[in-house]
Amino acid sequence: MTIRSVVRGVGHYLPERVVENAEFEATLETTDEWIRSRTGIERRHFAAEGETTSQLAIKAAQAALDDAGMKVDQIDAIIVATSTPDFTFPAVATMVQAGLGSTTGFAYDVQAVCAGFIFALTNANGLILSGQAERVLVIGAETFSRIMDWEDRSTCVLFGDGAGALILEAAQGTGSKEDRGILSSDLHSDGRYRELLYVDGGVSSTGQAGFLRMQGNQVFRHAVVKLAQTAEAALEKAGLGAQDVDWIVPHQANLRIIKATTEKMGLDMDHVVTTVADHGNTSAASIPLALSVGKQRGQIREGQVIVTEAIGGGLAWGSVVLRW
Template identity: 75%
Template sequence: MTLRSVVLGTGHYLPDRVIENSWFEERLDTTDEWIRARTGIERRHFAAEGQATSDMGIRAARAALDKAGLRPDDIDGIILATSTPDHTFPASATMIQHGLGMTHGFAYDVQAVCAGFVFALANGDAMIRSGMARRVLVIGSETFSRILDWSDRGTCVLFGDGAGAVVLEGQEGAGASEDRGILASDLNSDGQYRDLLYVDGGVSTTGTAGQLRMQGNLVFRHAVEKLAKTAHTALDKAGLTTADVDWLVPHQANARIITATAQKMGLSMDKVVLTVADHGNTSAASIPLALSVADAQGRFRPGDVIVTEAIGGGLSWGSVVLRW
């Protein structure tokens, strides 16, 4: 028998403040048409003043626990993927742990930018398979609106805030590709491309939070190639092919990247979960947000094969294949 990490529940939270593209038209040399054509984004949510990354993570976590029919006492650990923590330390995951009323178990952050949730999901799976935990709450939560340069029309229109979460539980499987749960993962990074997407501040360099910088055209080129490759690698590890894929749930960075990646994988767009139009790029929160939205809509069926993949600053990229 093989221990598999099965998704028991999903949940998400979006701040109340909705920012339509027209908001940027009043402040920048841009238009709603320009933003939609190049990104597919129509609106995004921004956190309220005083609303922190952990605040949103708590809301998403509670929703996921409710969906799973569990309480915080039933969880052994929390892994939070974020690039916008509440503080330099302690980990924002501990803030979520406290907010949920947990005084047991572990809680820590994972930082792999937009690929963070994929890395956190693989971490949670490893914890379960190693016997260190039976149930793990994996969360992605971001307040990217706090690190944007509002004069840079090429980046500030892309991002939004939000949080998503999944509850993983260890369950025994036969060790075959027909098992429920996480079947395979593939993680990668290459620091030579760090200047393509980064924040120009930090504790040991400038002593400031900094602002986001990106070379969009180069990121686009790397994204399509690397996302398709990592998905194929994870599918190979799982003993599956793209013909077995029921749903692609990609990082919601840009509709053009998502479409190009699906085409490269040979998947039709009716198998792709798209939320970028309403949420923008929420970095590490985008995949759990998309999973939760699609789950709430009843789009996933037991036994469906789902591929999640993401790329972010680092560059860091990876994928996870799971059966619902």
């Protein structure tokens, strides 16, 4: 028999404050129509003053536990993907652990920016396959509103805050592509492209948090090619093809990127779960948010083949293929 990492529950949390595109018109040379036409974003959520990444993560995690019908003491490990931690240290994951009331297991963070949840999910799968953990809570949580330059209209209109969570559990499979659970993953990074998407601050450089900087056109060009390639590579590893895909659940960065990537894979938008219009780009939180919303909508159902893919600063990118 083969051990597989099967999804048992998903959940998400969005801050109460909703920011429509029109709000930016008062302070920036931009319009609702301009933002919609170039990104597909209509609104996003911003964390309240004093509301932290760990607080968002705890609420998403509890929603996932409720969805799975589990208690936190059944969880062996917690992994949080984030680029906007509460503090330099300790890890957000340890604060989530405490916030959920857990005193067992272990918890740590993963940082791969917008690709963070893909890396965290792959890491969690490795823990389960190696026997290190039986159940892993994987969270993507961000407060990107804290690192926006509100005078830069090319970036500050793109991002939002939120958190999504997913619980993986070890289960027996046959070793075939018909198994439920994670079937394959594909990870990449290339540090030569750091200048395309980065934050211009940090502990050992400026001593300040800094602001997000991005060369949007270059990121777009890399994203479409690399996302299609990694998704196809993961499908091939799983013994599947585009014709087997029920849903693509992509990183929700830009609707034009999502459409171009989907077209490059030979699929249509009827196979894509999108939340970018309502959430904006929530970085590492975007895929688990979309998975949770997709399940709530009734789009994602047991037995379906899901492809998740993301690219972020580093550059770092990758994909995971799983059967729900």
